[in-house]
Amino acid sequence: MYPFLYDIHHQNHSEDLAMWKNYAELHPDSILELGCGTGRILIPLLEKGYRIYGIDKDLHMLNFLSSRLKIGNFRQAPIFQANITNFILAREFSLVLLPCNTYSEFSKRERLSTLKCVNRQLKSDGVFIISMPNPIMLRELPVHSKPEFEEELFHPDDKTSIQVSSGWKRTKDRFIVDWYYEHQQKNGKKNIYHAQAKHTLTSLDEYRREIQDNNLQVERTYGDYSFSPFTPDSDVLILQIRHKKE
Secondary structure, three states: OOHHHHHHHHHOOOOOHHHHHHHHHHOOOOEEEEOOOOOOOHHHHHHOOOOEEEEEOOHHHHHHHHHHHHHOOOOOOOEEEOOOOOOOOOOOEEEEEEOOOOHHHOOHHHHHHHHHHHHHHEEEEEEEEEEEEOHHHHHHOOOEEEEEEEEEEEOOOOOOEEEEEEEEEEOOOEEEEEEEEEEEOOOOOEEEEEEEEEEEOOOHHHHHHHHHOOOEEEEEEEOOOOOOEOOOOOOEEEEEEEEOOO
8 A cells, every 4th residue: 555645544543542552651661563554653652752663564664654753853763674474573572562453454374473473572471462343343244335435635745635435345254445545636637546455254262262372362352442341343353462371
């Protein structure tokens, strides 16, 4: 996805930031964000003075993030280009974050590989937090939805309009979301960009088994960013994970 589109779209959705700041306050020693993208979460935590590392496989996203850090005169965060399903860093972390629905896009093989990496990098008393859509809710949505207008964005350079539409389709084991960005340029031309996310419909029980098989355990589940208990009607599924107790 184009970094500037990803950035302006996701900057409009900050309802989860208070939760990540709360976890950072509880575990401030060393923080790692997996899939840091353009810095929607990383930069606000930097602003709060936390020492946070970031990993993303997309070099274009990381270059965009580096530019934001320089323009804002932020203290440079250690950011690395790496696949979060296969990385090694020379330190352990008290808090590992995996936000923005990334985990639910992984295959089982990718999830297991990610868990092995996190198990290695997480301190013995550390906590790993995953946020993703509620798979129960996704299974109950209609099989198909045509693209509908979602919101209007404005280009960061010339403030021209970008109309965002989204639709979805559900298969046996995937929930596929399509976003369309229609950019009305000053010269009258339109550019249309497309982005897609493919979420697996993996159950909570299967997530738990995979996590336990990697010497980790789900300590708590939440259904929103205010730490309400998870229910089948929740919009999101948040997993709070620690090392297994001996």
